[in-house]
Amino acid sequence: MxxxxxxxxxxxxxxxxxxxxxxxxxxxxxxxxxSHQLKDRNISWNNLSVFAWGRYDGQLKRAIALMKYQNQPDIGGLLGKLLGDVWLHSGLIKPLAKITVVPIPLHSKKLKKRGFNQAEIIARSFCQITGYGLNSQALIRVRDTQAMFNLSLEERTKNLENAFQIGHKLPKHPVLLLDDIYTVGTTIKESAKILRQQRIEVIGAVVVAKSIISNQ
Incomplete structure (x- = not known):
């Protein structure tokens, strides 16, 4: 008993x-x-290829919200594993390729409040599955930007102007950016721009969820 x-x-x-x-x-x-996995996972936008695991809806949307707003970082490990498994079977990158995964950073104020960067949690698990290197210091978010879910494309672009700077540890291999949600691509575009200004090769990005309102 x-x-x-x-x-x-x-x-x-x-x-x-x-x-x-x-x-x-x-x-x-x-x-x-x-059940929220996408059949067509590839998004080509503004000279940047993005690979999305699922549709930002239903249970997947709920999982991301629980992770970010109810202090459940373990969900990020599960999402990173799912993303990594599908990525490896996609055939987009040769096995054992030397790639550095760079998660989209949070501003220090938001990081302190949340206690973790969800993109970094996902990236750790993704790298465990793929064998890629992880660099969480390649980019720094220097402006505390506002939430973007109600912003237009023009407002999103302006909101992210000068939001990122190159970090303290430059990647040695081509970069694969990683984020939790893709809506219209402004965050990933701005991150790639900062890295490319330093002549760092950005081969694309991977995301857990593609918003159903995203523009391709």
Missing amino acids: LKQLISVFLESRCLFCSRTTSESLCQYCQQKLL
Whole structure:
């Protein structure tokens, strides 16, 4: 009886449905998450190729919100694994290629408030699956930009002007940018521009979710 009680307290609960599970999400909810995978994952925008795992809707949107706003960074590990698995099977990059993954940085104020950068959490797991190097210091966010979900394309572009600077550790290999959500591409475009100004090759970007309103 005592062992049963102890096991109940030690068991974790699915963040979606509260079923007992050894992972952040139970197998049932992971399957529901997988239903949001995109068949056409490639986005070509403004001379930059972007690879998106899923559609920013339903359970995937909920997972990202839980991770970012309810202090559940473990979900980022799961999302990074899903992204890494699909990326490896895409055939877009030769196996064992020397690539550096650069997560889109948060401003220090937002990082302190949230406690973690969701893009970096996802990138760590992605790199564990792919074997790529991780560089979280290649870019610095120097302006605390406003949330962009209600902004027009012109407002988004202006909001991100001079928001990034080159960081303290330059990548030694071609860069693959990584972010959680792709909407219209302004964040990734601005990040790539800063790196390319230093003659750093940016081969593209990978994202967990593509917004259903994104422009291609």
